Amino acid sequence: MNIREVAQLAKVSTATVSRTINGSSKVTPETAERVRRAIEQLRFYPNTNARALGSGKSSLYGLIISDITNPFFPELVKSFEDIAVQHGQEVLVANTNYDPARMEICVSRMLQRKVDGVAIMTSEMDEKFIDEFNSRGIPLVFLDTGKPQKLISNIVIDYAAGVNAAVEHLIGFGHTSVGFISGPMSLASARIRRKAFVSSLKQKGVRLDPSMIEEGNHRVDGGHDAMARLLSKRIRPTAVLASNDMTAIGALGAIHERGLRVPEDISLAGFDDIEISSFTQPSLTTVKLSRNDVAKVAFRSLYDINVNAGKGGEYRIQPLLVVRRSTGPAPVKPGKR
Amino acid sequence: MNIREVAQLAKVSTATVSRTINGSSKVTPETAERVRRAIEQLRFYPNTNARALGSGKSSLYGLIISDITNPFFPELVKSFEDIAVQHGQEVLVANTNYDPARMEICVSRMLQRKVDGVAIMTSEMDEKFIDEFNSRGIPLVFLDTGKPQKLISNIVIDYAAGVNAAVEHLIGFGHTSVGFISGPMSLASARIRRKAFVSSLKQKGVRLDPSMIEEGNHRVDGGHDAMARLLSKRIRPTAVLASNDMTAIGALGAIHERGLRVPEDISLAGFDDIEISSFTQPSLTTVKLSRNDVAKVAFRSLYDINVNAGKGGEYRIQPLLVVRRSTGPAPVKPGKR
């Protein structure tokens, strides 16, 4: 089943069928109608591979993420796909699983499929790969870790502002001993958030005890373990900020296991605002990072370069503090063991 | 950049390059090495579209899911991809968002990309689409809703056994008033789970009060609202089984909002065992449905039909009760208002 059979049935040339499929304006409505009927009758579906090959355009955009298991990403994927589809483009999602070797495979897949652009939302990306895309004229957009160039855009999240808002909120409640559970230090995005926390505290003139910072892995189990470590210190923090919500959720469990209450004994805040965060017990105060905004900006930046011969740029996104029930006044007596 | 340039540089024919790429055994190791060097030097990536077109094989398997936002699915996607990659195949994931119109788009995408098989994990699938695949010789595998045929396999989850185990567990704790929060009745899979609950109760000789069943939407908010309704009844259940974990998590929030304790005042169990369920407060007793098993069986069933000219079949998967902290002895005085 191919375009020729359709052409025969509709009594036109293959060129006309092709034009009809692509909505060319120079096909008589009557002919177009005839072709459409033939297509329907034969249940014909144009071969995407042949189309891409013939036209030299894949209409495919790559989206590379690091962990599809972190709820942050599915929400991002969904938004990205919605926008792409609205523009008549398809999406190729690839998951690196935080593994550099898999990143190479992902890049390779993108290149082989001749994508028209790639959104790299992983924060870890070898320079050599970037070149691979650049030299082929494939636009790229990064999250936090790119330097804008002709074909490269960068989305910068104002972590400082987000973290600041959270810290301010905590300090406003009288907390003076604020802890932090970071993501894995191997991740640039985790390092950025941590740095933002440290300088925010300094800016507010609050003393930072280095032992109040523990490293997690941006997943639930890591948050749980990190909080457990924090709680077994001689002096424990009365408030803790987590590098992302998954971490905070794990931390919440650890606090409860210890028989402590949130926020009476200890306040807890997260980062991201994934859907589930409003349903934890208590609901989680967190810094919202809109996946929809990120996805929208990411796709637009790529699409614009291709369609309007635009150039790479820098796009800023402001996170927003969402206050819920997991934060409250500092306990009168700081928690000593 | 194409195979011809590589051929020239390596001083061989394009056929030899192609053979080398495809790992054909009839290429002298030396020639192969020369070709590989040329490929590397030119940073050549074979065009997937052309390969698919030339060979007539896409090496692509479709995976249709209903809601990438439900953690159950990303875990399934991940497993499915891992297995596919192990077999040198790629995966095209499509998300219907529970929307029949989008289902049509998904099917169309699959057909246009000439996938070698499709795993339909959505439980809702119009008969006419099935035909579309069948008539093109594309194998299909369903979750719970297919009838095995030449090219069609079906994975049947033994919900009855899973629900039974949960109900037994609850009854063993002395609960006599057991409620149920179902998924949306528009979903076959939700109806199956509900039916399993009803007959399990009947089988155990426990009286079922129809008002003890509320409908959710398989998401957190639906579970929350359904539980709120359950709790405002004149007589409330002392134990509740939810149709999936997301629902249970929402229910948990509603219970706490009401000032009740889990499991002291009310026991709660879920279904699926998504990762986060072991970190809720309290951790959730649930019926584990292994995504990895489902993915493995799904892919294998498709791959086997293609590679070994196998036939469609029926595959059973046993869920397993995972007891955690959200279930316990029934309160001595049933909760009246």
Add this chain to the structure above:
DNA sequence: CTGTTAGCGCTTTCAT
């Protein structure tokens, strides 16, 4: 073991 060449299904000039 290697090369030649005819497709694969569609798009896109270039004529008409």
Add this chain to the structure above:
DNA sequence: ATGAAAGCGCTAACAG
């Protein structure tokens, strides 16, 4: 507005 035909990049006979 429509058609004829030359690719697009690769694979797979078929020869040798």
